[in-house]
Amino acid sequence: MSEPAFLAAEHVRVTLGGRRVVNDVSLSLPRRCLVALLGPNGAGKTTLLRALAGLIPAEGLVRIGGDVVASLSMRERARRFAYLPQGHAVHWPLPVRDIVALGRYPHGATDPARLAPTDADAVARAMQATDMVAFADRPITALSGGERSRALLARVLAAEAPVILADEPTTSLDPRYQIDVMRLLHGAAERGALVLAVTHEMGLAARFADMVLVLHEGGLAAAGPPAQVLTQTLLAEVFRVDAFRAERDGTPVIVPWSAHG
């Protein structure tokens, strides 16, 4: 991590319904970086993501590019964080193009019928990157699960925000789509974004992420490059699995194999 920190959290704590869900998380992440956020179910991954984006109240301090997130206006916050929530909820059968154009909403492009040239360019780039141009006029509800998740990812990419927070972007996708999605996120990171993606796919995390964060019972259990962090000891302690671990071209290959203990 030679680059300076872009997103920094200091002692972030979140309490939901009397339960401490995120407990004293401090981290500092640079731009141009794909970060995988791993952790067992209930570890607090989604809550941490929401707290970083300022979507839920949290104790502690989150800074983005030097600014305190809590002091930013909602629109300014929305411009800096593009957030892809879990699941693929879409409530009305809008054409894919209009859904993708919602990514430009924080930039004042509230009407997809009247996009400024810069917004239209961003939408076109995102639809090209995700291979969605042919689907532009299709109602999003008529797409398959994989197509729909790509359309929603295009919405997030169209924001061209400095930080992308993606909550389980590869869930329920076939292996090819999983790889496609991770490559897209990696591409966004290469173009300068900080991408923080929650995933349960350790193999994908090890293969694509520049850095891995492991959350365990609300606290940060480990952080660093995948090869260093995803050790068999950690997988046994945090995920309670014994994993098969190999290496290909210097990248760890990890397959959870059996329940530990």
Added chain:
Amino acid sequence: MHVEAQKIAIATRRGLSRPAALLALSGLVALLFLLSLAIGPVRLSPQVVVQALFGGGSEEHRIIVQEIRLPRAILGLAIGAVLGLSGAALQGLLRNPLAAPSLFGAPQSAAFGAVLVIALGYADVRSFALPLAAIVGAFTSVFLLLVVAGRNANLLLLILAGLAVSSLAGAATALTMNLARNPFIALEIAFWMLGSLEDRSFRHVVLALPFIGVGAVLLMAQRHAFRALTLGEESAQSLGVNVARLRLLVIAGVALGVGGAVAVSGTIAFIGLVAPHLMRPLVGHDPARLLLPSACAGAALLLAADVAVRLIPATSDELRVGVLTAIIGVPFFLYLIVRERRSLGGGFS
């Protein structure tokens, strides 16, 4: 260059159906408005109506058109429009095609306010007491809703609180009828509740229009937030929409608009629910682009129903327009459900 070509492809395929639909709807509303001025015990030709409207023709015709029928037509237009708009706005807010303006109890509470005035004997067609009480009732419902559910309540809590408020208003109305001093008052209440635009004057227009206008502006101002809500509340919030504030503004807008409407017309059912459904096949499902067409459709529906009650022969009194909208609206709604069964049943997740 590639991006440029894609952009053009993306920009040009948007249909022209919405401007065309809006134009056709406006024409229909204008036609029904004129019809509403022409139809009644004395039927007037279109030329006579237009003449009388602009101060020409005989004095008798001027009085009929300007003083008797014009306020009624204006109210039909405005009330129908605000009902259609409120229905579309609430369906957008809740991302649910079953939402109707009565959901949070504003019309029921407005009706109770009016009923109380009738029961106490202060009601008079020419008095302001009844409409004012109705508007106070609508505001009380919003106040009660916020006290019960809290300012940052989630949607489920608001819907539950709304159900409670509307049930309470209904119960209070029933109690008022129950305790009425004589059966004629109970009958008057029952008839008022059926909804009508008969014998309304410009005083009613002046009273109702500001509330309807402010409510409509409040709802229209939120249109783009409804589109963002297509992705759910969490995504909308991440896009910069203040969802808690949006809920309050929509509930307040509906209470203002529908409160003002109920104040002068009584309860008119189903227009708010049906109008957006009528428009979706024409202009698509985008909740932001649905508001204006739904307002037009609501205006057309109420004007048409109000013309129809004057044409349908009735024994003693005119048929009540609120009865007609429900009697025609419900079977029509059933037909729409059957027709849209596939998209309603399978399209959403």
